Amino acid sequence: MSQGGVIDGLEFARAGATRSGALDLAQLPRLAEAGCRAAELRYSLHGETSARGKPELHVEVAGMLTLECQRCLEALQVPIDVRIALELATSQEAIDAAEDDVDRVLAARSMPVAGLVEDEVILALPMVPMHERCTPAAEAGGTTRPAPFAALAGMLSGRAKH
Numbered sequence: 001m002s003q004g005g006v007i008d009g010l011e012f013a014r015a016g017a018t019r020s021g022a023l024d025l026a027q028l029p030r031l032a033e034a035g036c037r038a039a040e041l042r043y044s045l046h047g048e049t050s051a052r053g054k055p056e057l058h059v060e061v062a063g064m065l066t067l068e069c070q071r072c073l074e075a076l077q078v079p080i081d082v083r084i085a086l087e088l089a090t091s092q093e094a095i096d097a098a099e100d101d102v103d104r105v106l107a108a109r110s111m112p113v114a115g116l117v118e119d120e121v122i123l124a125l126p127m128v129p130m131h132e133r134c135t136p137a138a139e140a141g142g143t144t145r146p147a148p149f150a151a152l153a154g155m156l157s158g159r160a161k162h
């Protein structure tokens with residue numbers, strides 16, 4: 001188990017390497033800044049060559065985030081269960097030019113694992129996290145606020161929000 005570190009993306013895929021570990025909020029600064037109060041995530045990364053002969057990273061993340069309900073501002077538990085395959089692209093141009101539904105990330109020699117995991121968690125979060133039913137007392141004083149995670153997801157270049 002490790003808290004993250006970095007991987008050489010193409011080498012990791014070519015070698016069929018795996019890495020797993022746990023992350024908490026201290027390793028997830030963008031989530032923390034967007035109002036996430038606590039995080040307990042387990043991840044596993046697995047590299048492989050796809051059926052199309054492309055290097056891929058398979059990312060699995062499971063756990064729980066404590067966010068702030070955007071209606072009543074009380075704590076909101078959001079379970080995370082992400083499984084995604086990311087094709088490693090060798091240039092941003094290749095990502096921008098692609099017109100299929102394949103999820104791609106830019107390969108680098110030094111890819112921070114916590115950042116990769118954080119990207120996928122951000123993309124998986126609801127645009128506006130809210131309780132299905134807020135407690136009535138809290139709801140009375142609440143106001144709906146802008147969607148912090150939608151803004152974050154919008155900053156992940158070349159990636160569409162799922």
Ligand SMILES: [Zn+2]
Pocket residue numbers: 069070071072073074130131133134135
């Ligand atoms: Zn609420």
